[in-house]
Amino acid sequence: MEANQNLMSQITQTCRASGQPFYISEEDQAFYEKMEVDIPRLSPVERMRRRLAFRNERNLYHRKCDLCKKEIVAMYDSDSPYTVYCQTCWWSDSWDPKSFAQEIDFSRSFFDQYAELMKKVPRISLMNKDHVNAEYGNFTLRNKDSYLLTTSAECEEAFYTKRSWNCRSIADCSNCSQCELCYETLDSQNCYNCAWLQNSSDSTDCTLGYNLKGCKNCFACFNLANQSYCIYNEKYSKSEYEEKLKELKEDLPAEIEKFLSLNMIPRKFMDAINVENCSGDAVYNSKNSRYCFDVTHLEDCKFVFDATHIKDAYDVNNDDHSELEYEVGGSEANYMHRFSDICWFNKYLTYCNLCFNSEYLFGCVGMKKGKYCILNKEYSKEEYESLMIRVVAHMKKTGEWGEFFPMGLSPFAYNETVAQDYFPVTKEEALSKGLKWKEDVEKTAYQGPKLLPPPDAKEAGPEVTKSIFTCNVSGKLYKITPQELALYKKLDVPLPQKAPEQRFKERMARKNPRMLWVRPCSDCGVQMETVYSPKRPEKVLCEACYLKTVY
Numbered sequence: 001m002e003a004n005q006n007l008m009s010q011i012t013q014t015c016r017a018s019g020q021p022f023y024i025s026e027e028d029q030a031f032y033e034k035m036e037v038d039i040p041r042l043s044p045v046e047r048m049r050r051r052l053a054f055r056n057e058r059n060l061y062h063r064k065c066d067l068c069k070k071e072i073v074a075m076y077d078s079d080s081p082y083t084v085y086c087q088t089c090w091w092s093d094s095w096d097p098k099s100f101a102q103e104i105d106f107s108r109s110f111f112d113q114y115a116e117l118m119k120k121v122p123r124i125s126l127m128n129k130d131h132v133n134a135e136y137g138n139f140t141l142r143n144k145d146s147y148l149l150t151t152s153a154e155c156e157e158a159f160y161t162k163r164s165w166n167c168r169s170i171a172d173c174s175n176c177s178q179c180e181l182c183y184e185t186l187d188s189q190n191c192y193n194c195a196w197l198q199n200s201s202d203s204t205d206c207t208l209g210y211n212l213k214g215c216k217n218c219f220a221c222f223n224l225a226n227q228s229y230c231i232y233n234e235k236y237s238k239s240e241y242e243e244k245l246k247e248l249k250e251d252l253p254a255e256i257e258k259f260l261s262l263n264m265i266p267r268k269f270m271d272a273i274n275v276e277n278c279s280g281d282a283v284y285n286s287k288n289s290r291y292c293f294d295v296t297h298l299e300d301c302k303f304v305f306d307a308t309h310i311k312d313a314y315d316v317n318n319d320d321h322s323e324l325e326y327e328v329g330g331s332e333a334n335y336m337h338r339f340s341d342i343c344w345f346n347k348y349l350t351y352c353n354l355c356f357n358s359e360y361l362f363g364c365v366g367m368k369k370g371k372y373c374i375l376n377k378e379y380s381k382e383e384y385e386s387l388m389i390r391v392v393a394h395m396k397k398t399g400e401w402g403e404f405f406p407m408g409l410s411p412f413a414y415n416e417t418v419a420q421d422y423f424p425v426t427k428e429e430a431l432s433k434g435l436k437w438k439e440d441v442e443k444t445a446y447q448g449p450k451l452l453p454p455p456d457a458k459e460a461g462p463e464v465t466k467s468i469f470t471c472n473v474s475g476k477l478y479k480i481t482p483q484e485l486a487l488y489k490k491l492d493v494p495l496p497q498k499a500p501e502q503r504f505k506e507r508m509a510r511k512n513p514r515m516l517w518v519r520p521c522s523d524c525g526v527q528m529e530t531v532y533s534p535k536r537p538e539k540v541l542c543e544a545c546y547l548k549t550v551y
Contacts, residue, residue: 074125101377413438471499
């Protein structure tokens with residue numbers, strides 16, 4: 001991943017998981033010293049895999065709350081060995097996380113003791129705050145009349161959408177903001193009535209597009225700015241465009257496949273806007289941030305993904321408004337935060353999970369407004385500081401210190417988590433590494449006919465919403481809700497012939513990998529650090545050459 005390091009000051013390490021070499025620069029060493037951690041023994045890729053193996057976003061289940069016994073939707077199946085409370089019960093004062101406190105046992109490994117605590121302390125069913133008729137959502141905030149959203153906020157009438165904000169009437173979108181009436185749109189902002197767009201902004205009435213800026217009425221176009229009535233980048237009059245568009249839409253699925261398979265579209269080496277000294281992809285309004293992906297407003301960061309407003313942090317994913325963090329996932333508004341997962345509004349936390357509004361915690365689970373606790377047991381300030389030094393020394397002796405939790409401690413099966421999206425493995429591979437695996441019983445449980453919806457949404461009647469369909473790729477079952485059908489009709493797009501999970505996989509396959517290579521610009525030959533592997537067929541251009549291609 002790190003091809004352009006300063007060879008005079010870097011350390012070469014061999015990843016103990018993959019066996020691949022990786023490099024630690026002088027700047028990295030200064031950061032680790034500031035965070036009071038040892039230099040990592042796992043590569044950045046393996047560090048990311050570990051964190052993502054603790055994150056289940058999209059696999060939701062029906063089960064009962066273990067406290068109030070009501071039927072709920074949860075990210076934990078009913079056969080999970082963990083205690084699971086509904087959101088109301090979990091946030092209530094009817095239970096005390098300190099009642100599960102454990103004494104540290106220096107004759108045993110820390111992670112074994114932590115695993116026991118994780119199984120005792122109740123876990124929250126979903127992270128879905130302040131929603132209205134948007135029960136089926138996870139890591140979401142203030143959404144309305146929506147279904148199966150993940151990591152999204154302030155959306156209305158949104159379906160099967162990931163990491164999007166302030167959108168309305170959208171379906172099957174990812175990484176979008178301020179969009180309305182959009183379908184299968186990816187990494188785009190301020191778009192209206194658009195479908196199958198990627199890396200686009202401020203565009204209206206466009207179908208099939210890549211890197212459109214301020215465009216209107218364009219079909220199957222790429223790298224255009226402030227253009228209208230274009231088809232495959234060829235300009236037409238309004239009447240000619242409308243006539244040609246009607247003809248093309250008669251076989252829209254074929255046009256979709258044709259456009260998405262195009263390799264001749266010139267690609268910019270890095271999708272970035274208003275950045276200084278940054279590398280990665282989809283980086284906006286940031287400076288001094290390297291190997292970062294799908295981020296905005298970063299400063300002095302490295303190996304950060306899916307995050308906003310982060311400063312002075314390494315190895316962070318799905319985080320917002322935090323500073324001084326290392327090896328952290330799914331968190332918000334933290335300061336001096338290490339090796340933790342799903343912790344919000346905290347200071348000085350290490351090896352914690354599901355902790356909120358707390359400070360000075362080590363190895364805690366489910367704490368709310370806690371202070372000076374280790375394994376959920378509260379100490380005086382002096383006792384805490386003294387004991388923490390001993391715990392760290394013990395973890396260094398056992399080889400546990402300085403890394404995120406082992407994947408075997410994850411409360412989820414590997415194939416339930418985001419790790420499977422980016423680092424897919426087979427069941428056999430997962431089990432051989434001691435990871436959990438969840439079997440898919442859906443196909444064997446369903447005995448009905450295998451149906452596909454009619455392709456034309458406008459011709460589909462209400463009976464479509466009462467049928468169970470079978471994905472024509474994965475064989476998984478899916479339904480089309482009345483709200484979805486109304487949106488598809490309004491957008492005038494074909495009804496989906498694939499299950500939501502298959503659509504998600506294909507949409508994410510359109511994104512670039514979170515890796516960097518060095519390759520020459522296809523035009524001028526200058527060496528670039530880019531997300532496009534030298535083996536890929538696309539024409540990849542440096543900034544100067546790319547700007548020459550934009551109309």
